[in-house]
Amino acid sequence: MQSSLFPNSNDEQSEIFKTIGVKFFSELVQDLPKEKLNPDLNVIDALNEKELSQELSCLGEKNFILAPNRSFLGGGIYYRFIPSIVDYLTSRSEFYTAYTPYQPEMSQGTLVSIFEFQTYMAELTGMEISNASLYDGATALAESIIMASRISPKKEKKFLIVGALAPHYRKVLDTYNEGLNYDIKYLEDDDNLELDEELSSIVLMYPNYFGQVLNNDKIINQAKQKGIGIIMGVPNPLALGLFKSPGEYGADIVFGEAVSLGSNPSFGGPALGFITTKTDFVRHIPGRIVGETIDKNDKVGYVLTFQTREQHIRRERATSNICSNQGLMALRTTMYLSSLGKEGIENLAKDIFEKTQILKNKLSAISDFVIDRNLSFQDVLISSDLIDFNELNRFLRERNIQGGIVLSDQDAYWDGLYLLSVNDFTKESDIDDLVCAIEGFINE
Amino acid sequence: MNNRPIFYKKEDEIKSVAPVAYADINGIPDELKRENSLRFPSLTETEVSRHYTYLSTLNHGVDSGFYPLGSCTMKYNYKVLEKIAAADAFQHVHPFDSIENTQGLLEILYKTDQYLSDIFGYEHFTFQPAAGAHGEYTGLLIIRAYHKDLGQSDRDVVLIPDSAHGTNPASAVLAGYRVRKIPTNEEGNLKLDILKQELGKYNVAALMLTNPSTLGLFETQILEIADIVHDAGGLLYYDGANANALMGLIRPGDMGFDVCHLNLHKTFGTPHGGGGPGSGPVGVKKLLVPFLPKPLVDFVDGQYILDDSSKKSIGQVHGFYGNVSVVIKTFAYILMHGTQGLKMASEQAIINANYLQEKLRNLYKLPFDRRCMHEFVLSASKVKKEFGISVLDIAKTLIDNGIHPPTIYFPQIVSECMMIEPTESESKETLDDFVEIMTKIRDEIEQNPDLLHNAPVSRIVGRLDEAKAVKEPKLTALN
Numbered sequence: 001m002q003s004s005l006f007p008n009s010n011d012e013q014s015e016i017f018k019t020i021g022v023k024f025f026s027e028l029v030q031d032l033p034k035e036k037l038n039p040d041l042n043v044i045d046a047l048n049e050k051e052l053s054q055e056l057s058c059l060g061e062k063n064f065i066l067a068p069n070r071s072f073l074g075g076g077i078y079y080r081f082i083p084s085i086v087d088y089l090t091s092r093s094e095f096y097t098a099y100t101p102y103q104p105e106m107s108q109g110t111l112v113s114i115f116e117f118q119t120y121m122a123e124l125t126g127m128e129i130s131n132a133s134l135y136d137g138a139t140a141l142a143e144s145i146i147m148a149s150r151i152s153p154k155k156e157k158k159f160l161i162v163g164a165l166a167p168h169y170r171k172v173l174d175t176y177n178e179g180l181n182y183d184i185k186y187l188e189d190d191d192n193l194e195l196d197e198e199l200s201s202i203v204l205m206y207p208n209y210f211g212q213v214l215n216n217d218k219i220i221n222q223a224k225q226k227g228i229g230i231i232m233g234v235p236n237p238l239a240l241g242l243f244k245s246p247g248e249y250g251a252d253i254v255f256g257e258a259v260s261l262g263s264n265p266s267f268g269g270p271a272l273g274f275i276t277t278k279t280d281f282v283r284h285i286p287g288r289i290v291g292e293t294i295d296k297n298d299k300v301g302y303v304l305t306f307q308t309r310e311q312h313i314r315r316e317r318a319t320s321n322i323c324s325n326q327g328l329m330a331l332r333t334t335m336y337l338s339s340l341g342k343e344g345i346e347n348l349a350k351d352i353f354e355k356t357q358i359l360k361n362k363l364s365a366i367s368d369f370v371i372d373r374n375l376s377f378q379d380v381l382i383s384s385d386l387i388d389f390n391e392l393n394r395f396l397r398e399r400n401i402q403g404g405i406v407l408s409d410q411d412a413y414w415d416g417l418y419l420l421s422v423n424d425f426t427k428e429s430d431i432d433d434l435v436c437a438i439e440g441f442i443n444e
Numbered sequence: 445m446n447n448r449p450i451f452y453k454k455e456d457e458i459k460s461v462a463p464v465a466y467a468d469i470n471g472i473p474d475e476l477k478r479e480n481s482l483r484f485p486s487l488t489e490t491e492v493s494r495h496y497t498y499l500s501t502l503n504h505g506v507d508s509g510f511y512p513l514g515s516c517t518m519k520y521n522y523k524v525l526e527k528i529a530a531a532d533a534f535q536h537v538h539p540f541d542s543i544e545n546t547q548g549l550l551e552i553l554y555k556t557d558q559y560l561s562d563i564f565g566y567e568h569f570t571f572q573p574a575a576g577a578h579g580e581y582t583g584l585l586i587i588r589a590y591h592k593d594l595g596q597s598d599r600d601v602v603l604i605p606d607s608a609h610g611t612n613p614a615s616a617v618l619a620g621y622r623v624r625k626i627p628t629n630e631e632g633n634l635k636l637d638i639l640k641q642e643l644g645k646y647n648v649a650a651l652m653l654t655n656p657s658t659l660g661l662f663e664t665q666i667l668e669i670a671d672i673v674h675d676a677g678g679l680l681y682y683d684g685a686n687a688n689a690l691m692g693l694i695r696p697g698d699m700g701f702d703v704c705h706l707n708l709h710k711t712f713g714t715p716h717g718g719g720g721p722g723s724g725p726v727g728v729k730k731l732l733v734p735f736l737p738k739p740l741v742d743f744v745d746g747q748y749i750l751d752d753s754s755k756k757s758i759g760q761v762h763g764f765y766g767n768v769s770v771v772i773k774t775f776a777y778i779l780m781h782g783t784q785g786l787k788m789a790s791e792q793a794i795i796n797a798n799y800l801q802e803k804l805r806n807l808y809k810l811p812f813d814r815r816c817m818h819e820f821v822l823s824a825s826k827v828k829k830e831f832g833i834s835v836l837d838i839a840k841t842l843i844d845n846g847i848h849p850p851t852i853y854f855p856q857i858v859s860e861c862m863m864i865e866p867t868e869s870e871s872k873e874t875l876d877d878f879v880e881i882m883t884k885i886r887d888e889i890e891q892n893p894d895l896l897h898n899a900p901v902s903r904i905v906g907r908l909d910e911a912k913a914v915k916e917p918k919l920t921a922l923n
Binding site for chain 2: 003005006007008012013015016017019020021025027028029030031032033036037038039041042043044045046047049052053055056057059060061062063064065068071073075077079083085087088089091092093094095096097098099100101102103104105106107108109110112113115116118119120122123124126128129130132133135136137138139146166168169171172174175176178179180181213215217240241242243244245247248257264265266267268269270271279282288289290291292293294295296297299300301302303305306310311312313314315316317318320321322323324325326327328329331335337338339340341342343345346347350353357375393397402405
């Protein structure tokens with residue numbers, strides 16, 4: 001038995017066997033059907049730590065990534081500068097090797113930090129309460145709609161999603177709807193939209209997938225008059241450091257993606273979904289919630305609360321099936337926001353907004369490009385009938401620049417559309433290089 | 445120091461927070477500007493470091509001490525896995541980057557699929573599900589799509605044992621099913637006659653089963669159950685929460701399970717992170733491959749690609765490819781152990797559980813007197829009756845002894861139960877210490893019950909008033 005992976009010596013193992021009263025391991029698994037026991041598996045040879053590190057570092061080298069300042073990819077996942085302290089503190093094993101905080105007296109570290117996360121997310125979105133996280137922004141959209149359907153007094157389960165929604169959000173919602181069977185419709189933005197009174201809720205993305213920050217006052221007023229619930233989606237919560245918050249608009253439910261508050265893109269996962277809402281809706285919110293209480297000596301402490309909503313108690317009548325969420329990601333965001341503070345967030349939001357305007361201004365010099373006239377934050381929508389954006393991206397890549405998202409590949413309705421995004425690392429000279437390279441491509 | 449949120453420590457500062465900066469910023473109309481100032485504290489790095497370092501000391505992780513939390517597989521998390529997954533070469537990959545630029549990650553996803561498929565007996569795994577419950581839901585949608593494809597959309601019932609994880613029924617309902625409960629018999633197996641009855645009475649889409657069950661017992665009738673369910677046109681779903689008992693020993697695919705999810709954050713040594721990120725990949729037999737979420741990673745003409753072509757696919761269940769960092773750690777964990785090492789891990793987990801069961805069986809009631817797999821269940825119903833000590837009291841006393849309590853009050857079919865899962869990471873010495881503490885606690889139940897009623901006394905807080913947390917909800921520091 002002796003192996004570097006397992007602690008017992010042969011002598012200890014023999015003693016264990018003696019205590020159990022068996023001679024061989026096989027005596028312990030007599031309940032298993034013999035004909036299926038010990039299948040022949042393809043042999044994988046074990047690697048030691050050095051070999052393992054080398055093997056994985058070779059695989060890492062097969063990903064060709066540029067420095068973030070040379071990348072103009074965004075669309076809801078952004079490169080952010082992360083203060084060193086976030087990685088150091090989340091690496092404390094008391095945090096990352098703990099389970100869900102079922103035993104509160106032994107988990108106050110996790111519980112207090114989730115309570116802080118809830119406070120940060122509620123405050124940022126202008127809402128009263130928050131859950132402790134969901135898988136990602138796309139599943140948070142689906143969970144928001146399920147939540148809204150429970151809150152709405154209306155008989156019909158009708159939802160309308162207005163404006164540019166990320167295709168991956170839509171795909172996930174469509175999948176979830178297989179089991180839900182709601183009436184879900186999608187509509188382009190339209191100033192003169194007339195809302196159907198039977199709608200349970202409308203969903204407004206803010207900023208939307210095209211990086212547009214649109215004034216939602218008109219549609220929200222109309223919805224309120226007709227008793228239609230307001231769900232707002234925030235795929236880039238940094239924007240709320242500058243822009244009117246969903247709470248200030250009067251939203252009922254806010255969902256979003258907070259991976260870009262303190263974490264890396266990491267191929268889209270782990271991400272960090274969240275839902276914030278009004279206190280009145282606490283019993284309908286999916287996922288875990290932490291609350292404050294006291295012990296018998298009146299000492300303040302934190303616990304998982306409103307657990308009767310959850311699957312381990314309510315089983316088939318739970319508000320959601322979610323159990324494990326994205327705890328460590330929520331911890332990262334909490335530490336990130338504690339590191340930046342109010343000023344840090346405001347400054348970063350301003351910096352990104354200004355860079356977005358610089359990108360727009362400089363791109364407008366390109367004669368074949370039509371630049372979005374709406375207010376943009378971080379992402380810039382471009383249209384052109386003449387340019388093959390996939391060709392452009394290949395051309396840019398040869399010049400050490402990662403171009404944007406080719407929207408026409410994602411949705412047939414988005415013909416001739418392209419999305420370029422700035423990030424924390426983008427310098428004005430990177431934008432100049434981009435514009436120069438695009439002009440070079442067009443002239444070729 | 446105290447367990448106080450940072451917002452309370454900076455209460456005065458937050459009360460007089462400055463107005464929103466950049467009210468005069470060019471290019472944003474007034475009606476789009478934020479009005480209410482962010483009530484965020486302003487901290488120096490020293491303050492941030494002290495605050496969270498202190499909070500971490502209020503936690504208990506696998507590195508802090510024994511963590512026999514049943515069904516959660518709290519094995520040691522190797523540090524090298526953390527280091528590998530944290531590399532920029534993985535962390536800085538943007539999900540919208542091209543397949544040409546992401547070959548390394550696609551190769552890891554592809555190979556991990558191959559490894560898991562071989563170890564558990566499936567054709568392919570998808571990595572999109574972000575946790576176990578998400579995997580259950582995905583698996584059920586696959587089953588739903590399969591029956592629909594056969595023109596059997598009227599199969600609307602999922603059968604679930606009474607010992608199942610709560611996520612099973614919750615996932616089934618989310619997937620649009622009705623749930624029927626199958627009771628457990630005196631040996632800890634499924635009541636076959638009831639199963640047959642339900643299959644005759646309802647249009648059953650699937651039976652969801654954990655094997656070994658949450659009692660830590662192997663379902664001995666499994667091959668027969670598989671035949672019965674398949675004969676009735678249903679499918680068999682494997683809840684992989686307890687898969688740590690199986691590696692190299694037996695494959696769910698060979699037992700007749702058509703769909704299976706795994707919890708990589710349990711069986712494959714990736715950390716739980718205080719509640720995620722986990723990963724709940726779903727594996728399927730060949731007949732169900734067309735229904736898997738798309739895209740699937742494939743290897744064609746010397747290149748890893750994302751295959752989006754399946755028309756029968758249930759679609760996407762995650763924005764991108766799931767919790768990829770967790771899959772990287774799993775891939776490395778498999779390479780680190782090799783096939784032999786994985787089998788040894790499962791064997792050792794079973795050995796350790798049987799050792800503890802043997803040592804503790806006379807202290808508390810052993811409701812099912814059988815060899816256990818990787819975990820087992822004890823009942824404190826007798827001491828509850830005789831001495832008024834609940835399993836909660838025992839759990840809280842374990843906390844004062846530096847041990848994370850087992851899972852308690854679950855499975856619900858055993859009263860006053862504790863579900864103990866030691867894992868393969870633990871030495872005989874740790875197990876013996878645990879036995880000694882459990883023995884001491886058993887003595888104190890009779891001699892010093894107040895000690896148990898008052899526990900824990902060694903942590904920053906004592907037992908917390910959970911009813912108050914609901915009656916007077918205080919869910920953020922500012923509202």
